[in-house]
Amino acid sequence: MQFTKMNGLGNDFIVIYGEAVLPEHASELAVKACNRNFGIGADGLVYILPSANADFMMRIINSDGTEAEQCGNAIRCVAKYVADHGYKDGDELTIETLGAGVQRVQLQKEDGIVKMVRVDMGAPVLDGLQIPTTVDQNPVIGHPIEVGDRTFHFTAVSMGNPHAVIYVDDAVNVDLHTWGPRLEVHRLFPRKINVEFATVNNRNQVDMRVWERGAGPTLACGTGACATLVSSVLNGKTDRQATISLAGGDLFIEWDETDNHVYMTGPAEVVFTGRWLKS
Numbered sequence: 492m493q494f495t496k497m498n499g500l501g502n503d504f505i506v507i508y509g510e511a512v513l514p515e516h517a518s519e520l521a522v523k524a525c526n527r528n529f530g531i532g533a534d535g536l537v538y539i540l541p542s543a544n545a546d547f548m549m550r551i552i553n554s555d556g557t558e559a560e561q562c563g564n565a566i567r568c569v570a571k572y573v574a575d576h577g578y579k580d581g582d583e584l585t586i587e588t589l590g591a592g593v594q595r596v597q598l599q600k601e602d603g604i605v606k607m608v609r610v611d612m613g614a615p616v617l618d619g620l621q622i623p624t625t626v627d628q629n630p631v632i633g634h635p636i637e638v639g640d641r642t643f644h645f646t647a648v649s650m651g652n653p654h655a656v657i658y659v660d661d662a663v664n665v666d667l668h669t670w671g672p673r674l675e676v677h678r679l680f681p682r683k684i685n686v687e688f689a690t691v692n693n694r695n696q697v698d699m700r701v702w703e704r705g706a707g708p709t710l711a712c713g714t715g716a717c718a719t720l721v722s723s724v725l726n727g728k729t730d731r732q733a734t735i736s737l738a739g740g741d742l743f744i745e746w747d748e749t750d751n752h753v754y755m756t757g758p759a760e761v762v763f764t765g766r767w768l769k770s
């Protein structure tokens with residue numbers, strides 16, 4: 492099996508092109524291939540598939556073998572992959588996702604190679620009942636959540652996949668390994684959740700660190716950055732355009748007032764290609 496190792500701000504993926512449908516063994520392969528000691532090592536396994544509704548379809552399997560509905564950093568990698576390989580001409584394309592419909596993508600190239608990608612991530616879903624939470628509040632803004640002797644307050648935002656955004660004094664130094672795993676599987680979230688810890692530095696810049704559902708601590712999360720911006724606007728903390736600074740770098744996020752869509756701009760890069768030999 493041929494693969495390409497790619498990343499968006501250090502959120503890394505094993506990208507596979509050429510299958511007609513998602514293979515039955517995709518979940519098992521994700522666990523093996525994403526393993527950082529016995530496999531290739533990655534946060535997720537990404538398939539670029541044919542689509543009846545868009546130029547391509549993306550499917551993303553987390554490193555624990557569970558499938559996610561959407562992935563912002565992976566969609567930029569997919570866009571770069573198909574454009575750089577000449578599978579799609581021009582500076583625009585569409586990519587279908589499992590949980591967020593068809594997304595429109597704009598490419599920014601240097602010498603014909605894609606460097607930056609702007610994605611229309613669609614409208615956020617703020618109905619608390621549509622994301623995996625048992626909280627009967629719509630939308631869920633600043634709801635208390637207890638873990639051990641600590642009480643956090645979260646805002647729920649779905650970008651096709653579910654997010655809980657929590658404001659802390661110092662997101663950069665938050666103890667992700669203590670709080671992340673416990674929040675991910677909290678009883679309020681029967682289908683688990685991605686957790687973003689955020690610190691708003693000014694109305695146009697937010698530090699964010701993420702514990703991802705099914706992958707743990709990652710260097711960046713595109714949908715998490717979108718959810719953080721939406722949450723920050725809802726909570727009156729930022730304007731509708733802000734830089735979200737992650738461990739792996741910055742994403743620029745806009746929540747457009749006219750179409751209600753969230754737009755994400757950031758880089759994507761190839762690291763190496765290879766051949767997977769294990770079964």
Ligand SMILES: N[C@@H](CCC[C@H](N)C(=O)O)C(=O)O
Pocket residue numbers: 502551553558559560561562563564565652653685703704705706709711712713714715
């Ligand atoms: N890193 C991603 C999100 C990947 C999926 C997530 N772990 C989930 O289970 O929802 C991003 O860049 O958006």
